[in-house]
Amino acid sequence: MRKLIYGMNVSLDGYTAAPGGDLGWSVPSDELFQYWSDRVAATELALYGRKLWDAMSPHWPFVAQRPDTTPAEAEFGRRWVDMPKVVFSSTLTEVGWNSRLVTGDPVAEITRLKAEDGGPMDIGGATLAATAMRAGLVDEYVLATAPVVLGGGTPFFTALDSWVDLTLVETRTFPEGVVLTRYEKRR
Template sequence: MPKLTFAMNVTVDGYIAAPGDDLGWSGGEGPDSSPGDELFQWWSDRVAATGLSLYGRKLWEEMSSHWPTADEQPGATPAVIEFARRWRDMPKVVFSSTIDQVGWNTRLVTGDAVTEITRLKAADAGPMDVGGATLAAAAMRAGLIDEYVLVTHPVLVGGGTPFFAALDSWVNLCLVETRTFPGGVVLTRYETR
């Protein structure tokens, strides 16, 4: 069965977005913004290695508003061009009952997310990533996430959208990787036991 990973940028106090869905603390998009090239390349390589990416509506709208044409923008660096192409080519599923159209190698699912994620895991679609707080929370509560990757930025935002959902029971984790990036960003990767 393929591994389902929840990987996101997160603040030290545990948020993937500050109040008002503000992502400014994460360094923006592209390798020219803090924390820099090394972390941006790590995210790009992750996209290249992902067999299927599962998106909630909000994260889909954020990503699809920028990356489909990022490589065509004036001044696009080779790293941005590479990421944009990888992102467009990566198979994606968007879970939403409020949008009716998706593009860029993407399929829309309007039904029950947990049922569909369970089906996709059984179909062995390769390594899968799940992104977006609401979708990831549903997968967390259903016990479908096999790996958590927190890319922790050295900032406190005091509130917003939490990385972890409220759970009905404990989930024991095993630390399998740590890595430090420039700017004090720390990656920690945990597998479920």
């Protein structure tokens, strides 16, 4: 059975994006960027919601063509393109870059994917992750908490019918005061 991991940069008050989708507050240090890049390399399958797909797909496949691209960004772009992805959307008609589109019930598809043999799956996009959380499908949470308070925006966590007991399995401090915490769901 595969493990489903939800991880993102998050503000101290729990938001993944400021109002209007602004991500300017979450530019990672080189060390944190490398952490996320290494996670992409270790991920067997990534699950994306449409909004996150719309943010990532126009950028990462082409980043190496920009003259100001760093070697780390080029590496992340290659890893991102090579990583198999499933995009959940009721509005898209096609996706590219080693991806397939699912237009049906995300809970049914994520449940099916989790039941397969294989390595870890990452889930990205707050809306899709909220659906998986409410269904009890997320096994691990990774929060890279930045020292900024946004006061609103897109929350990392969704409202749930009952609490989820977690065990802290890792903490790490990155430059600029970002603290990474990783939790696994208690069995």
